[in-house]
Amino acid sequence: xxxxxxxxxxxxxxxxxxxxxxxxxxxxxxxxxxxxxxxxxxxxxxxxxxxxxxxxxxxxxxxxxxxxxxxxxxxxxxxxxxxxxxxxxxxxxxxxxxxxxxxxxxxxxxxxx
Amino acid sequence: xxxxxxxxxxxxxxxxxxxxxxxxxxxxxxxxxxxxxxxxxxxxxxxxxxxxxxxxxxxxxxxxxxxxxxxxxxxxxxxxxxxxxxxxxxxxxxxxxxxxxxxxxxxxxxxxx
Numbered sequence: 001x002x003x004x005x006x007x008x009x010x011x012x013x014x015x016x017x018x019x020x021x022x023x024x025x026x027x028x029x030x031x032x033x034x035x036x037x038x039x040x041x042x043x044x045x046x047x048x049x050x051x052x053x054x055x056x057x058x059x060x061x062x063x064x065x066x067x068x069x070x071x072x073x074x075x076x077x078x079x080x081x082x083x084x085x086x087x088x089x090x091x092x093x094x095x096x097x098x099x100x101x102x103x104x105x106x107x108x109x110x111x112x113x
Numbered sequence: 114x115x116x117x118x119x120x121x122x123x124x125x126x127x128x129x130x131x132x133x134x135x136x137x138x139x140x141x142x143x144x145x146x147x148x149x150x151x152x153x154x155x156x157x158x159x160x161x162x163x164x165x166x167x168x169x170x171x172x173x174x175x176x177x178x179x180x181x182x183x184x185x186x187x188x189x190x191x192x193x194x195x196x197x198x199x200x201x202x203x204x205x206x207x208x209x210x211x212x213x214x215x216x217x218x219x220x221x222x223x224x225x226x
Contacts, residue, residue, distance in 0.1 A: 033213070040121070042201065042218040043157070058213065090156055101147060102203075102214060104156040 001026050004105035006091050012111045013081045021076040021108050023091030031094045032074035033058075033102065034066060036087040043090065049074055081112045116140060117204050119217035128226045132189040136202030136217055139183065145205040146178055148187045151219065152198045161187060192224045 004025045013019055025032065030051045035043040045058030049068040063085060065077045074093075078085060089108045094100040118137050126132045134148075145164055149157035163169045163176040163185065175188040185204070189196055199219040 035216075040218055042117075043203075043216040045213055045215075048213060101159050101162055103159065107156050 003027065004091055004093055004103055006089075006105040006108050008108060009106065010109050012113065013078075014113050015082060017081050018077065018079050019081065020078075021089055021091075021110075022073070023075065023105055024073045025091075025093040025103075025105075026072065027093060027095075027103065028071070029093035029095050029103075030071070031096060031100070032068065033092040033094075034064070034074070034076045035090045035092065036060065036085075037090060037107075038087050046076065046089075081110075083112045086110060086112045116215045117202055117217040119200075119202050119220045121218060122221040123223050124220055125223045125225060126192050128192060128194060128224055130192050130224075132192045132196065132222055132224070134187040134189075134200050134202075134220050134222065136185045136187075136204075137183055138185070138202075138204040138215075140204070140215075141180075141183065143180075143205045145214075146176070146185045147203040147214065148174075148176060148185075149201040149203060149216075150196075150198045151201055157201055189222075192222075194224050194226045197222055197224045 007022045033048040034046040044060050047066040049055045052071045067075045091105040092102040094102045116139050148161040150160050151157045161176040163178045169176045173190045177186045201219045202217040203214045
């Protein structure tokens with residue numbers, strides 16, 4: 001099992017450009033999450049999907065959109081990138097929403113110039 | 114007040130010593146608590162989960178939970194240089210975020226050989 005995979009690993013964008021970060025899991029988990037990690041601030045939840053067909057905002061959703069394509073895949077889209085979105089992005093999944101242990105993908109390091 | 118607080122460190126311990134990492138949280142209703150280890154440039158890796166008051170041991174790791182004091186800790190016995198990493202405390206969050214995990218900013222641990 002690959003666990004949680006993310007693409008791309010690295011990306012550089014110019015301000016105003018758009019891109020989609022891809023995430024897939026092969027653990028048959030119901031819930032998936034997108035986090036960003038900035039120095040000194042820990043992991044902050046952007047959006048989550050408790051189950052296939054549902055998505056909800058987390059702590060820092062502004063400037064992002066998500067799509068739960070199917071049970072395996074959960075994508076994060078930046079419509080118009082801003083320098084403030086420079087960060088490391090992690091996708092995670094868990095068997096069920098809430099109290100379950102979450103398992104993380106390898107991350108995408110995004111720089112917006 | 115931050116929802117989950119950790120001392121940023123670095124905490125330096127000699128090889129073979131016990132490392133003690135601490136975490137406090139603000140939501141008295143929290144039910145689930147997790148410790149993640151994150152090596153530099155890598156994704157968080159779950160190492161311990163604890164749900165009830167008291168101690169939980171797994172190999173060299175012991176998680177301790179005191180809900181009355183809103184305090185959770187991680188003890189690492191016989192610390193090894195390979196334990197050098199950032200340790201993230203995660204707590205089940207508030208209802209408005211669907212009980213999702215809230216992460217502390219992490220404590221840097223350095224084990225000196």
